[in-house]
Amino acid sequence: xxxxxxxxxxxxxxxxxxxxxxxxxxxxxxxxxxxxxxxxxxxxxxxxxxxxxxxxxxxxxxxxxxxxxxxxxxxxxxxxxxxxxxxxxxxxxxxxxxx
Numbered sequence: 404x405x406x407x408x409x410x411x412x413x414x415x416x417x418x419x420x421x422x423x424x425x426x427x428x429x430x431x432x433x434x435x436x437x438x439x440x441x442x443x444x445x446x447x448x449x450x451x452x453x454x455x456x457x458x459x460x461x462x463x464x465x466x467x468x469x470x471x472x473x474x475x476x477x478x479x480x481x482x483x484x485x486x487x488x489x490x491x492x493x494x495x496x497x498x499x500x501x502x
Contacts, residue, residue: 413460413473420456420483424490425449431494456483 425445432441459479462471 421453424452427494
């Protein structure tokens with residue numbers, strides 16, 4: 404059995420991005436809405452982050468069972484970092500500067 408290091412690394416990247424998205428969105432909306440609605444909005448947003456960041460690591464011509472299931476690419480990692488940076492800008496940095 405071959406080691407699955409690529410899958411583990413991609414899983415860690417994707418789950419970390421989804422968790423950070425959930426945290427930023429929940430912290431932003433909890434001050435404006437009821438905490439149940441803030442949590443629901445955060446869960447939906449982080450689910451979209453999970454899916455979109457997972458799609459970044461799929462091989463171009465993926466066929467089930469014939470090749471690798473994930474590809475770690477520099478552009479995929481950079482795109483996830485940029486997406487998190489934009490979310491940080493909108494949900495943490497800009498609201499804190501207005502106070």
